[in-house]
Amino acid sequence: MSSSTYYVPEQSRWPILASIALFLLAYGAGTLMNALSAQQGGGLGVALLLAGALMMGLILVGWFGNVIHESRSGLYSEQMDRSFRWGMSWFIFSEVMFFAAFFGALFYVRVLALPWLGGEGDKGVTELLWPGFVAEWPLFNPPDSARYPGPEAVISPWRIPLLNTCLLVTSSFTLTLAHKALLRDELIMVRRWMTLTILLGLIFIGFQAYEYVQAYQELGLTLQSGIYGATFFILTGFHGLHVTLGTLMLMIILGRVVLGHFSSRQHFGFEAVAWYWHFVDVVWIGLFLFVYVL
Amino acid sequence: MSTLDTTLEAHTDEHHGPASGIGRWLFTTNHKDIGSMYLWFSLLMFLVGGCMALMIRAELFQPGLQLVEPGFFNQMTTMHGLIMVFGAVMPAFVGLANWMVPMMIGAPDMALPRMNNWSFWILPFAFAMLISTLFMTGGAPNFGWTFYAPLSTTYAPPSVTYFIFAIHMMGISSIMGAINIIATILNMRAPGMTMMKLPLFCWTWLITAFLLIAVMPVLAGVVTMMLMDIHFGTSFFDAGGGGDPVLFQHVFWFFGHPEVYIMILPAFGIISQIIPAFARKRLFGYASMVYATASIAILSFLVWAHHMFTVGIPLAGELFFMYATMLIAVPTGVKVFNWVATMFRGSMTFETPMLFALAFVVLFTIGGFSGLMLAIAPVDFQYHDTYFVVAHFHYVLVPGAVFAIMAGVYYWLPKWTGHMLDERMGRLHFWLSFIGVNITFFPMHFIGLAGMPRRIPDYALQFADFNMVASVGAFLFGLSQLIFVWNVIACVRGGRKAEARAWEGAEGLEWEVPSPAPYHTFAEPPTLPESLR
Amino acid sequence: MGLKIIKTIGSGVGLALLAPASLHAEWGLNLTPGVTDVSRSVYDLHMTIFWICVAIALVVFGVMFWSIFHHRKSRGAKAHHFHENTLVEVIWTLVPVLILVGMAVPATATLIKMYDPSEAELDVQITGYQWKWRYDYLDHELSFFSNMSTPREQITNAAEKQENYLLEVDRHLVLPVGTKIRFLLTANDVIHSWWVPALAVKKDAIPGFINEAWTIIDEPGIYRGQCAELCGQDHGFMPIVVEAVSREDFDVWLMAARAEKEAQVQAAERSWTLDELMQQGEQAYLRACAACHLPNGGGVPGAFPALKGSPMVLGDVSAHIDIVLNGKAGTAMQAFRDQLSTAELAAVITYERNAWGNSLGEAVSPAQIARLLEPAEGEGEQ
Ligand code: HEA
Ligand code: HEA
Ligand code: CUA
Numbered sequence A: 001m002s003s004s005t006y007y008v009p010e011q012s013r014w015p016i017l018a019s020i021a022l023f024l025l026a027y028g029a030g031t032l033m034n035a036l037s038a039q040q041g042g043g044l045g046v047a048l049l050l051a052g053a054l055m056m057g058l059i060l061v062g063w064f065g066n067v068i069h070e071s072r073s074g075l076y077s078e079q080m081d082r083s084f085r086w087g088m089s090w091f092i093f094s095e096v097m098f099f100a101a102f103f104g105a106l107f108y109v110r111v112l113a114l115p116w117l118g119g120e121g122d123k124g125v126t127e128l129l130w131p132g133f134v135a136e137w138p139l140f141n142p143p144d145s146a147r148y149p150g151p152e153a154v155i156s157p158w159r160i161p162l163l164n165t166c167l168l169v170t171s172s173f174t175l176t177l178a179h180k181a182l183l184r185d186e187l188i189m190v191r192r193w194m195t196l197t198i199l200l201g202l203i204f205i206g207f208q209a210y211e212y213v214q215a216y217q218e219l220g221l222t223l224q225s226g227i228y229g230a231t232f233f234i235l236t237g238f239h240g241l242h243v244t245l246g247t248l249m250l251m252i253i254l255g256r257v258v259l260g261h262f263s264s265r266q267h268f269g270f271e272a273v274a275w276y277w278h279f280v281d282v283v284w285i286g287l288f289l290f291v292y293v294l
Numbered sequence B: 001m002s003t004l005d006t007t008l009e010a011h012t013d014e015h016h017g018p019a020s021g022i023g024r025w026l027f028t029t030n031h032k033d034i035g036s037m038y039l040w041f042s043l044l045m046f047l048v049g050g051c052m053a054l055m056i057r058a059e060l061f062q063p064g065l066q067l068v069e070p071g072f073f074n075q076m077t078t079m080h081g082l083i084m085v086f087g088a089v090m091p092a093f094v095g096l097a098n099w100m101v102p103m104m105i106g107a108p109d110m111a112l113p114r115m116n117n118w119s120f121w122i123l124p125f126a127f128a129m130l131i132s133t134l135f136m137t138g139g140a141p142n143f144g145w146t147f148y149a150p151l152s153t154t155y156a157p158p159s160v161t162y163f164i165f166a167i168h169m170m171g172i173s174s175i176m177g178a179i180n181i182i183a184t185i186l187n188m189r190a191p192g193m194t195m196m197k198l199p200l201f202c203w204t205w206l207i208t209a210f211l212l213i214a215v216m217p218v219l220a221g222v223v224t225m226m227l228m229d230i231h232f233g234t235s236f237f238d239a240g241g242g243g244d245p246v247l248f249q250h251v252f253w254f255f256g257h258p259e260v261y262i263m264i265l266p267a268f269g270i271i272s273q274i275i276p277a278f279a280r281k282r283l284f285g286y287a288s289m290v291y292a293t294a295s296i297a298i299l300s301f302l303v304w305a306h307h308m309f310t311v312g313i314p315l316a317g318e319l320f321f322m323y324a325t326m327l328i329a330v331p332t333g334v335k336v337f338n339w340v341a342t343m344f345r346g347s348m349t350f351e352t353p354m355l356f357a358l359a360f361v362v363l364f365t366i367g368g369f370s371g372l373m374l375a376i377a378p379v380d381f382q383y384h385d386t387y388f389v390v391a392h393f394h395y396v397l398v399p400g401a402v403f404a405i406m407a408g409v410y411y412w413l414p415k416w417t418g419h420m421l422d423e424r425m426g427r428l429h430f431w432l433s434f435i436g437v438n439i440t441f442f443p444m445h446f447i448g449l450a451g452m453p454r455r456i457p458d459y460a461l462q463f464a465d466f467n468m469v470a471s472v473g474a475f476l477f478g479l480s481q482l483i484f485v486w487n488v489i490a491c492v493r494g495g496r497k498a499e500a501r502a503w504e505g506a507e508g509l510e511w512e513v514p515s516p517a518p519y520h521t522f523a524e525p526p527t528l529p530e531s532l533r
Numbered sequence C: 001m002g003l004k005i006i007k008t009i010g011s012g013v014g015l016a017l018l019a020p021a022s023l024h025a026e027w028g029l030n031l032t033p034g035v036t037d038v039s040r041s042v043y044d045l046h047m048t049i050f051w052i053c054v055a056i057a058l059v060v061f062g063v064m065f066w067s068i069f070h071h072r073k074s075r076g077a078k079a080h081h082f083h084e085n086t087l088v089e090v091i092w093t094l095v096p097v098l099i100l101v102g103m104a105v106p107a108t109a110t111l112i113k114m115y116d117p118s119e120a121e122l123d124v125q126i127t128g129y130q131w132k133w134r135y136d137y138l139d140h141e142l143s144f145f146s147n148m149s150t151p152r153e154q155i156t157n158a159a160e161k162q163e164n165y166l167l168e169v170d171r172h173l174v175l176p177v178g179t180k181i182r183f184l185l186t187a188n189d190v191i192h193s194w195w196v197p198a199l200a201v202k203k204d205a206i207p208g209f210i211n212e213a214w215t216i217i218d219e220p221g222i223y224r225g226q227c228a229e230l231c232g233q234d235h236g237f238m239p240i241v242v243e244a245v246s247r248e249d250f251d252v253w254l255m256a257a258r259a260e261k262e263a264q265v266q267a268a269e270r271s272w273t274l275d276e277l278m279q280q281g282e283q284a285y286l287r288a289c290a291a292c293h294l295p296n297g298g299g300v301p302g303a304f305p306a307l308k309g310s311p312m313v314l315g316d317v318s319a320h321i322d323i324v325l326n327g328k329a330g331t332a333m334q335a336f337r338d339q340l341s342t343a344e345l346a347a348v349i350t351y352e353r354n355a356w357g358n359s360l361g362e363a364v365s366p367a368q369i370a371r372l373l374e375p376a377e378g379e380g381e382q
């Protein structure tokens, strides 16, 4: 960390390109979804979507490439490092709030909406509209079971989910060990611990995928099976995406470790991803409790 | 280490002036360039959204359907609200923050300049997408800027999908913008600029940025649930599957209420910079201003259901949200009183920025009072979804947020352009706007109380007179904004040379650097002037 | 006097000339005190809060303009350099708190009164539809729809607008005075909101849920209101008319209403000529269908399908009948089976198949529809 003044990068083409990529992604996704819902072929949508995704991928490589290069060239001061730290922490906070929205929805439905539909509480009269509906959780018989056929069964927390919990929690520890090793500049150990972390992550994703297949094929637990399915899939789904992203980032970081980018003194990239991983882990604990167990 | 050299090369030569041509704007990492782009974009959106408003007012000029079909009227209402909120007011504040925050705290630039550029350039694409929905079959979103399910899901036009993704893009942009501002304020202050020396504009923006990061993701969450209901058969907002349409409203307003403070806190900041400058007297009660802002922010998370008093909330909830909402009057009051106390026994002059600031204090307070009336749940049953509400929020948004933005622009224009603006034109713009805004929105209190619902293209005869007045006022106000456009352009083009301290009583780092401010201020951290030590 | 002060404020912004003009309008410039105990306390509360705000405004703006006038540089004012004073800051934090408490007390009382759970003598279920209201007198097996009756010509300015423009309906909600009436509000499609200012009742009608509200009307009379939640294209055109009558008149009206229902059943039995059906059909069509499919059957591209030359209409009759009777789930097309009388249903279908150049010639008889309706009878609401 040499340079004393704050490094202000020169002009960059990445942001504007990234905006275009984002636009293509969004517009493509929109077009595709509309086409599918209207039972039409989504050719155009898919094309735009892929174009956007590809472009975004390349941009990220290039953009982070710049950042890494600058960092390696010793252009970043302590202060710059702090900017990155603030940036990453607040980004993670925004992610927390994103999940908070879905947890909030889950709690609202379970504590207020369902009891009302079932005839309890302040809006109990509502049961006039749904004769015979009983509020229960998991919800096997939604009020309008013709349009939303409920699941026959739901996933038991004490099998795969419990296992997954152990996997993720362990992975958090292994990652911390990797960090400790890095602080001691024992790069070999760093590699070992990180590889293990990534493996744990991959196994977790594998199990989740398997669980989804099971849910759809055996349990009849789908997006369309009423509010239980809806909340289940939106929460686990977005969490799964985050784990996938996290694993990807871990792989990149591992690569950079191999390339010897990090030292005990300078390794914010590593820490950022570590923070992200711990966040994903914590979210899972919440999921395990409120989506699976309770 | 050749790579190192080349980068250092680039690094040093980047201290020259701006690049030339369009590339300057597309690729820039300079907070001033980005600030300017935000401001121009916001002006354009203000004009677009305003023209939609004029279309609304034109249709409502008389009872009966004259110009547009009811369906299209709803599209206008919806797009007007969305464009003004997300396209005009928010980007304007971000633009001001980009320009002023680094200069006020003595930073070389924003903390994360490349991301800063990205935050901006997402917006034009997001709004291109939003506005393109006007030309799609089935028309643009027509369910109000609050897009309540199931009108916005099961019963929505296909364009809703693009609307959802546009919202996602705006969210990403705001969150990154907010992160940048927080990082800048917390990390880039000149030595000796402690938090309690921070100019209030920075303080209010710091807290606003926190609000943004806290609630924008929630908005993203709720539109995502809509997307799932529309395209993937989930039932978040459908009782048939065990969901609840009201769930949408809770999540939306958990975002929505803090959002309205996102649109006013930076305004408070601007006013708190301007009034002391033209009263030639330090701001009264700096510390209490900071605490008041913080308490408003915290309270804003606890009041969302005051938009939902009529959805059938249990009594206890109704009472809680009523009390919490009323409480917000206290910290806001503290601010108003502090401003008045700042003027008290000052030595005031009334240049254009000050005129707008004074109008802000009066008219915002009026809007605040109507807000307080709305907060009284039992009476809100009569006010809710009438033009009384429309009157309320236009008072806090137009002579509130928008006047503050204009005050800020007039106040800092000399610093940006190096020219003083034409004071006579400035005053003309002010007086026309002041009169116009009141003629437009004051009568809405009456028609609202008299029982005219919002979001209707046609109305019963007893509302005719005041609607006509409001429409006339709207065109007066609208057209006088052309003077604003003219003023700004004229001031960019030329005018009397501005000194470093363009206004006699103006204090703060930004007034220590020459006007126009050099392309790169504070490559080295400055030492604070007397007034700040 | 509430009116007076508001009017003075009005004149303050140059409205003095217009204020009187709208005085002889039905609702004037302010809330109505209304015709129920609750509505009156709401009105009083409204005025109290309003006056408090005016008072505070006078003080705050008073001080402000006083210093604007006296402490201006042009009058040689020198700035004094004080910039905080804990005492006053504490005072102007606490005083507002006290004022707010003063407001909260009556507000709480009124709100609690509104949530009074005691038993009601009459239950009316109110269901919002795009864009009409349905009223079920739960304990008198009577139910009917209430549509806006303002002719299109008035809306499109082809005809002179009458006094109750947009606030008139084909069938009033008739209610007895001096009776505690409970409203059970729900909706069939999107969220609506049932609002009658004179009763100070505004409650959202939410699909799949039921909200409760109640009222006791003191004086007989006609009280008009509107839907108060954006519910789509014709949100502005689904008014509410409450007709409050004495208990005796109410019973008489109930009788008549039931008799009318009977008559409709009779009508379905007898045989109809094509012309009769076409006439009936046109009326029913304009009332129930034209809002979306337009009077000329042209529809709205992307939103509402055209019926003119539509394969559905010109195609198999049973499919056509089915969609009219049972609607199309997940779209704005509602089930009209119990919105229109049997005869009207037959007439409307006949009309659609023979109007605007659709010319299939053959008629659908009420009897035919009646047969189709029988089996479904049991199903009941929803
Ligand atoms: C800049 C935006 C902004 C701001 C600052 C506010 C400020 C406030 N708003 Fe407003 N509001 C909106 C924007 C805003 N609002 C919008 C856009 C809507 C409509 C959304 C939609 O439905 O489309 C809305 C709607 C809205 C409603 C819902 C109405 C309805 O739909 O039925 C309510 C109800 O409580 C409310 C209350 C308040 C209150 C109590 C304040 C308070 O913060 C005001 C506090 C200020 C003062 C009170 C004045 C100064 C204080 C003093 C001088 C001290 C002494 C005063 C007393 C002790 C009384 N607002
Ligand atoms: C900050 C936000 C903001 C701002 C600034 C405004 C500004 C204005 N708004 Fe409003 N408005 C909202 C936010 C805002 N609004 C929201 C959130 C809603 C609710 C939407 C909903 O119900 O869902 C709403 C709804 C709303 C309604 C109710 C619609 C309905 O319920 O059906 C009306 C009706 O009069 C209205 C009017 C106006 C007018 C006349 C202005 C004027 O102040 C506008 C003045 C500006 C101009 C007229 C542009 C000036 C420029 C020119 C005229 C020249 C243009 C040409 C060039 C030089 C390029 N607005
Ligand atoms: Cu029904 Cu608005």
Ligand SMILES: [Cu+2]
Pocket (backbone or CB within 6 Å): B256, B257, B260, B304, B306, B307
């Ligand atoms: Cu609010």
